[in-house]
Amino acid sequence: MAITAAEVARLGELARIRLTAEETETLAPQLEVILAAVATVSEVAGDDIPPTSHALDLVNVFRADEVQPSLPAEAVLAAAPATEDGRFRVPRILGEEQ
């Protein structure tokens, strides 16, 4: 499975990681090795092994619809780099025309 530098650049964009051309070139073959290693799993798994997304063989783990106490707003906001009017203050949002 060949990974191109352009694909790495796109992944970087999606993950909001700024990559230099040099880095995309370096990372492409490295990602290829990782994917190949993971792909060997499918060689081991026979047709009788269904794909899984969870280590536990459980379904329907639910909680009752009951309200539990929330954190105090002061405690929540204390962790924020910036706040205003009881809200988290975030930098200008770009990439939206409206």
Next chain:
Amino acid sequence: MTDRLLDYDEALATFDPVLGLEVHVELNTASKMFCGCANVFGGEPNTRTCPVCLGLPGSLPVVNAKAIESAIRVGLALNCTIAPWCRFARKNYFYPDMTKDFQTSQYDEPIAYDGWVDLELDGETYRIEIERAHMEEDAGKLTHAGASGRIGDAEYSLVDYNRAGTPLIEIVTRPITGTGAKAPQVAKAYVAFLRELMLSLGVSDVRMEQGSLRCDANISLRPSSTSPLGLRTETKNVNSLRSIEAALAYEIRRQAAVLSSGGRVTQETRHWHEEGYTTPGRSKEQAEDYRYFPEPDLVPVAPSAAWVEELRATLPELPGIRAARLQAEWGFTDAELQDVVNAGALDLIEATVAAGATPAAARKWWLTELARRANEAGIELAELAITPAQVAAVQALVDAGTVNDKLARQVIDGVLAGEGEPAAVVASRGLVVVSDDGALSAAVDAVIAANPDVAAKIRDGKLQAAGALIGAVMKDLRGQADAARVRELILERLA
């Protein structure tokens, strides 16, 4: 707003519209989807959050059983198949309203799929196919700091995470074809139907103005009903039934103008503005890549057939059936009932009838006078500052002969203006019909004397001329007279 628009009829003569609707419904569970924080609207910002809905490292979500139940009941009511096994998935994107940088949603394994609903509109039945109804969580609420309150010129934004983690059901239709010029009305009727349905299921308070029912309206145009689908736009922020109709009609006209001049519709998200137009938002040319993958923090949901049947047994009388029952009780024609349903007035009329008005009177007030006022104010009928009981009281005043229809409209003015109950408005505005024949006779005599030509015509048998004199008398008495009685008095005198 600089969009070129084609005339609506011309647009529809040239193109065939195809709709697609995505409706988000916030569930009215007591707690959030994956944590125990209270699920209520508004309140002081950031007072209903915890490590889970703030996405703090190490926190683990646990699914709210009631939300699953509600999702299954909605799926069943939409004639969907309920998935015997499905999973949540992470939808990855970066936006400050999502603390985790992903939304917990469902991707290729929705809990309900392949359903349908039938809508009646102007005597036609439209079948809307439901592709899927899936579960997900709502995001936080952003406030943009800046003069316009819009994101484009905001210096920064503020986030309240009270809403983050509210359980949502997203209901997605398959492409809806064959609606022609009725496309905007079908869309509106569909959302009105969903609103009624959610209310009857008791799973959401579906208050569009509070965002607990939100609609994204997709539409594309194609040259004919046999052509392949055209490029579509998705209009967001459409938060009332009226806006759905208006936004789609606008997009039809705008896209038709683009296509007619040889252009190409840009596949994009557009924003609806209540002033009556849409503007472009995010372009969808770069197909969103959300890198969905199964949520490793949650185990699959596998509703047993027995549980699904148990939930099916809890389904209430569904809106179509309820509407049919009320139609029979009220003696409305099919067309009358459809008008009521499409105006979202079924509950209002039911409550007005319960408060003592006849069904016909209740329908008359809500669908004419009050519908006109809601229209003028750009709000929903239910948002008018008058209750069904007050409407019934106005009609009772008419029935008692205290006011006539014209005065009754002034009573409604007063109630809407916050002047109190109908009887109080009648008293404070002095809106009583002049029933004293002495005062009426004097007014009639004065008008006859002032209009000898008209009086002569009536004496010659041209009774239709009496209208002019009745109008003049009513005007002199500021509308506070019974027009039928005025007519009698005029004809007596000119016999």
